[in-house]
Amino acid sequence: xxxxxxxxxxxxxxxxxxxxxxxxxxxxxxxxxxxxxxxxxxxxxxxxxxxxxxxxxxxxxxxxxxxxxxxxxxxxxxxxxxxxxxxxxxxxxxxxxxxxxxxxxxxxxxxxxxxxxxxxxxxxxxxxxxxxxxxxxxxxxxxxxxxxxxxxxxxxxxxxxxxxxxxxxxxxxxxxxxxxxxxxxxxxxxxxxxxxxxxxxxxxxxxxxxxxxxxxxxxxxxxxxxxxxxxxxxxxxxxxxxxxxxxxxxxxxxxxxxxxxxxxxxxxxxxxxxxxxxxxxxxxxxxxxxxxxxxxxxxxxxxxxxxxxxxxxxxxxxxxxxxxxxxxxxxxxxxxxxxxxxxxxxxxxxxxxxxxxxxxxxxxxxxxxxxxxxxxxxxxxxxxxxxxxxxxxxxxxxxxxxxxxxxxxxxxxxxxxxxxxxxxxx
Ligand SMILES: Cc1ncc(COP(=O)(O)O)c(C=O)c1O
Numbered sequence: 001x002x003x004x005x006x007x008x009x010x011x012x013x014x015x016x017x018x019x020x021x022x023x024x025x026x027x028x029x030x031x032x033x034x035x036x037x038x039x040x041x042x043x044x045x046x047x048x049x050x051x052x053x054x055x056x057x058x059x060x061x062x063x064x065x066x067x068x069x070x071x072x073x074x075x076x077x078x079x080x081x082x083x084x085x086x087x088x089x090x091x092x093x094x095x096x097x098x099x100x101x102x103x104x105x106x107x108x109x110x111x112x113x114x115x116x117x118x119x120x121x122x123x124x125x126x127x128x129x130x131x132x133x134x135x136x137x138x139x140x141x142x143x144x145x146x147x148x149x150x151x152x153x154x155x156x157x158x159x160x161x162x163x164x165x166x167x168x169x170x171x172x173x174x175x176x177x178x179x180x181x182x183x184x185x186x187x188x189x190x191x192x193x194x195x196x197x198x199x200x201x202x203x204x205x206x207x208x209x210x211x212x213x214x215x216x217x218x219x220x221x222x223x224x225x226x227x228x229x230x231x232x233x234x235x236x237x238x239x240x241x242x243x244x245x246x247x248x249x250x251x252x253x254x255x256x257x258x259x260x261x262x263x264x265x266x267x268x269x270x271x272x273x274x275x276x277x278x279x280x281x282x283x284x285x286x287x288x289x290x291x292x293x294x295x296x297x298x299x300x301x302x303x304x305x306x307x308x309x310x311x312x313x314x315x316x317x318x319x320x321x322x323x324x325x326x327x328x329x330x331x332x333x334x335x336x337x338x339x340x341x342x343x344x345x346x347x348x349x350x351x352x353x354x355x356x357x358x359x360x361x362x363x364x365x366x367x368x369x370x371x372x373x374x375x376x377x378x379x380x381x382x383x384x385x386x387x388x389x390x391x392x393x394x395x396x397x398x399x400x401x402x403x404x405x406x407x408x409x410x411x412x413x414x415x416x417x418x419x420x421x422x423x424x425x426x
Contacts, residue, residue: 020382029057032403032410034387043385044414046400050389051209051241053272055313056403062271065312069305081304087311091280094250096259102286104279105302109240109266110138112277113203115296116262117142119281120201120234123288127162128199130188130233132169134211134393137203137238146203150393151210165191169208170216173348177217185223192231201234201262206252209241212397213357215350221256234285240266240277245317245404248327248353261285271313274306322404330354332408336415337400343422345373348397356400357391360422371395373425380421386414 011022028035033042034057048054055062088103095101106112121127131137131146138144144152145164154160167188170180192199206221208214228235237260242252244267249255251263262281270276289296317323334351340358341349348359360377361370374390377398381388391397398418402411 031056032406043387045387047389048401051401052267054268056405065309066273069308083308083311090314098259100283101280102283106277107300108275110140110143112264113137114142115279116236119285123285124200126200129164130202131164131166133166134169134208136210171214172217173350181217181220196231199233201236202228203236205238207242212392213355213399225258235260236262238264240264244268245326246355270306270310276306326353333411336412354402357397359397361396367394376425380424384417384421386417
């Protein structure tokens with residue numbers, strides 16, 4: 001085996017491996033478990049590839065779709081397929097009924113956000129982008145504009161292609177959530193009144209993922225869309241983390257009967273095997289682009305291999321009534337998670353489908369200490385063979401995204417490991 005010199009770093013410090021154990025090497029991932037080299041005992045995974053492996057690692061059904069897809073084609077550019085027609089139809093059918101929509105398939109989440117920003121700017125001929133505090137939309141130059149400063153030090157990458165102004169996003173778990181919601185909407189209203197002529201779009205996550213699965217109070221999103229519509233500004237609903245059943249329904253925003261102008265999907269759309277993104281918008285958006293030189297496609301966008309896997313994966317999800325499973329098991333999982341509430345340091349336990357979270361913190365302590373606590377719990381959990389993720393702009397949340405096929409009993413076992421880890425950390 002090749003040996004690195006002692007002075008050389010064994011891991012790249014800008015990568016997430018640095019947060020866990022850079023010396024661990026993955027040998028195998030199956031279902032909700034990960035095996036590392038030289039360790040026969042598996043780890044329970046509650047991150048699931050940041051929700052890109054929602055269907056369980058290396059799900060045998062999806063493996064078959066991958067094999068079928070690979071035996072048909074790899075990357076045939078400039079043409080479409082019947083499989084794509086089916087996928088377009090599926091993605092549109094799950095939306096609230098509305099005007100004629102079209103789908104475009106970029107690569108990965110950030111490029112899907114980039115495409116939405118370009119589409120909104122070209123359509124409105126305006127440039128300003130409004131986002132929300134705690135929002136996460138990716139790290140490409142276009143997506144980074146709207147990602148909260150806490151998740152990226154933007155200064156080091158300047159100049160960026162514009163600036164985005166952000167407004168507070170209310171949390172339904174806050175004691176004054178209704179007040180927070182109306183104050184956020186009224187400051188947005190004030191801003192739009194004087195800036196509608198230079199604002200192209202408002203981008204939002206219906207449940208903020210990286211912020212710690214923050215769900216807004218009932219009615220907030222509906223009021224938000226009505227407000228945006230009043231000002232001839234484009235609404236972009238970023239469902240890259242929430243779509244594909246994470247919160248029960250295929251999309252999350254349909255739970256509030258919303259009709260955003262542009263909807264974005266990514267992560268596990270192609271079963272975790274291909275980074276397929278999808279942007280769904282009404283036909284007039286695409287028609288407003290300069291079609292003599294549109295400037296959207298790239299070599300792997302609209303990739304028929306990924307589209308085939310996605311099409312079959314969504315058919316499979318329908319066949320097994322996945323929506324029902326995620327909703328009913330998600331409710332039981334939230335009930336189990338609530339048991340952690342016996343710790344005085346645990347608060348704000350919340351869940352929607354299988355998007356679950358809780359907050360860690362000593363009351364009235366400085367944020368650094370609470371951030372340190374969440375990190376410590378993550379480390380203890382890892383020692384106990386449990387992989388979890390910290391979240392939140394202050395890093396004081398733990399968010400859990402179990403595999404859709406993890407049973408309630410298996411989840412309960414994971415939560416007892418988490419219980420032990422919290423005990424050890426406090
Ligand atoms: C809501 C949301 N938008 C965009 C992205 C960026 O996607 P990607 O990491 O595939 O570029 C993410 C990734 O976590 C996300 O959660």
